[in-house]
Amino acid sequence: MKTFAVSAVLAAFLTGAFFVSAALAQEPTVATEVAIATPTTLPKVSSTNLxxxxxxxxxxxxxxFTRFAKVRVKAMDENHRLSKSRxxxxxxxxxxxxxxxxxxxxETVICKVRRSSSKTIPYVAVLSYQEMVMAAIGSSPEECRSGEFIxxxxxxxxxxFSHKKGRWQ
Structure with a gap:
């Protein structure tokens, strides 16, 4: 009896897939757009869009540019009108x-380089950094110089900067 019940339930379940409602069995009435990438629609890969x-x-x-920027920042830090030595x-x-x-x-130096749309200047770079104003207070000028700066x-x-004629300017 048990095997008959299992067989009957299984048969009803499996044959139910063949009796799909008429609405589901028809072709869809609304066209669905599907994105297809064919070789002709793919963008051409070149050095400008890599x-x-x-x-x-x-x-x-x-x-x-990063090497150039490190040298440049070090020189600016040493030659500043109000550097630590002055x-x-x-x-x-x-x-x-x-x-x-x-x-x-x-630690805040950031270098960014990108291609330029110009034919004479192929690359453009941006150097970003933070300049800190340091201060100390003391009872004498010598004490200030040797004090703790905050x-x-x-x-x-x-x-x-732009890269022109083989160098950064």
Whole structure:
């Protein structure tokens, strides 16, 4: 009896798939659009639309600009009008002294390089960094120079460079 019940339920379940309602058995009345990529519709791959990780020339220019930027930032940091070696010391109204100098935070240096649409300038780069204003207060100018400096403000900087005639300008 048990096997008959199992066989009957199984037969009813399996034959139910053949008796699909008329609405489901008909062709769809609404056309569904399907996206198909054929070889003629794919974009042509060239050096202008390559992903950055595949564009070896762009990667070389980025590495070249990063080296250039490190040298440039070091020189700007040393040659700043108010660098640590040329800090400004002023006497405050209460008789103490305040020392100020500017320093570039080398940890914030960001280099970005991209291709340009210009025929004469193939690459453009952006150098971003933060300049910190450092200050210390002491009872004498010598104490200020040797005191503990703390950042009092941060100045964001951005410079744009172009690669022309084989070098960054």
């Amino acid at each position: 992903p950055a990780y595949l564009d070896h020339d762009l990667a070389r220019k980025h590495a070249d 800090m400004m010391i002023t006497k405050l109204s209460d008789g103490r002294y305040k020392a100020l100098y500017h320093a570039i935070d080398h 950042p009092v403000s941060i100045i964001p900087n951005r410079q744009i």
